[in-house]
Amino acid sequence: xxxxxxxxxxxxxxxxxxxxxxxxxxxxxxxxxxxxxxxxxxxxxxxxxxxxxxxxxxxxxxxxxx
Amino acid sequence: xxxxxxxxxxxxxxxxxxxxxxxxxxxxxxxxxxxxxxxxxxxxxxxxxxxxxxxxxxxxxxxxxxxxxxxxxxxxxxxxxxxxxxxxxxxxxxxxxxxxxxxxxxxxxxxxxxxxxxxxxxxxxxxxxxxxxxxxxxxxxxxxxxxxxxxxxxxxxxxxxxxxxxxxxxxxxxxxxxxxxxxxxxxxxxxxxxxxxxxxxxxxxxxxxxxxxxxxxxxxxxxxxxxxxxxxxxxxx
Numbered sequence: 434x435x436x437x438x439x440x441x442x443x444x445x446x447x448x449x450x451x452x453x454x455x456x457x458x459x460x461x462x463x464x465x466x467x468x469x470x471x472x473x474x475x476x477x478x479x480x481x482x483x484x485x486x487x488x489x490x491x492x493x494x495x496x497x498x499x
Numbered sequence: 500x501x502x503x504x505x506x507x508x509x510x511x512x513x514x515x516x517x518x519x520x521x522x523x524x525x526x527x528x529x530x531x532x533x534x535x536x537x538x539x540x541x542x543x544x545x546x547x548x549x550x551x552x553x554x555x556x557x558x559x560x561x562x563x564x565x566x567x568x569x570x571x572x573x574x575x576x577x578x579x580x581x582x583x584x585x586x587x588x589x590x591x592x593x594x595x596x597x598x599x600x601x602x603x604x605x606x607x608x609x610x611x612x613x614x615x616x617x618x619x620x621x622x623x624x625x626x627x628x629x630x631x632x633x634x635x636x637x638x639x640x641x642x643x644x645x646x647x648x649x650x651x652x653x654x655x656x657x658x659x660x661x662x663x664x665x666x667x668x669x670x671x672x673x674x675x676x677x678x679x680x681x682x683x684x685x686x687x688x689x690x691x692x693x694x695x696x697x698x699x700x701x702x703x704x705x706x707x708x709x710x711x712x713x714x715x716x717x718x719x720x721x722x723x724x725x726x727x728x729x730x731x732x733x734x735x736x
Binding site: 477481488495 | 503679681
């Protein structure tokens with residue numbers, strides 16, 4: 434049960450982080466001067482996408498340890 | 500397998516209040532910040548220099564969100580940022596979460612990271628969302644702000660207003676769970692890695708957790724400041 438929760442819950446965020454990274458690198462390639470700005474926003478967006486996986490992780494930890 | 504506790508353990512009872520280990524850590528963090536603040540206003544050279552530099556960077560970060568009204572809201576969001584940052588990092592100190600007493604085959608630590616407890620993060624997020632409502636009412640007036648939630652111009656508007664109320668509640672929940680989840684996931688990760696390979700391998704993970712602590716403090720305060728700036732601007736509708 435715990436394994437299934439985190440396995441399914443990590444799918445979406447994994448895709449999202451991949452897309453954010455791809456688009457971020459693409460943007461830096463087009464406009465290298467804006468690199469620091471793009472990197473900051475990219476890390477913020479990654480943190481939001483990652484939060485979804487973290488919710489799944491919290492649920493699976495609750496299933497496992499309580 | 501090492502024992503992992505999702506909720507903070509109660510150390511002792513003081514009247515009706517059950518004192519948990521993360522409560523004690525929160526008190527310590529608050530005391531530390533008070534001491535630093537007293538040193539800052541006392542004109543201690545090193546403290547003033549470092550803090551001025553850090554606060555200038557922070558000011559620039561929030562100025563991107565708030566624009567001209569930054570001076571009104573900077574103190575409160577910076578307080579949130581500094582408190583969450585120090586609480587996140589305090590949980591990574593050696594001894595926090597590892598020194599404790601034995602209780603029924605598991606170790607109950609004396610100290611536990613302040614934000615590794617859902618009560619702390621939920622308290623912070625409820626306070627933050629409450630402040631968003633307060634600022635919204637103060638800037639737009641009670642009637643204008645409440646018309647976002649209770650709108651009787653038509654059935655569709657009424658349903659949309661109800662959705663606004665639910666979204667405000669879910670914002671508080673998601674803020675709390677995001678911070679709590681990231682910090683507790685970091686602690687579990689560190690425990691598991693140290694359990695698998697006892698020496699040296701957990702060092703890069705520790706550095707990563709320092710980074711995560713900073714990022715989560717930025718994310719929390721950024722979201723709160725975006726909510727504030729959305730709630731305090733007039734929308735034409």
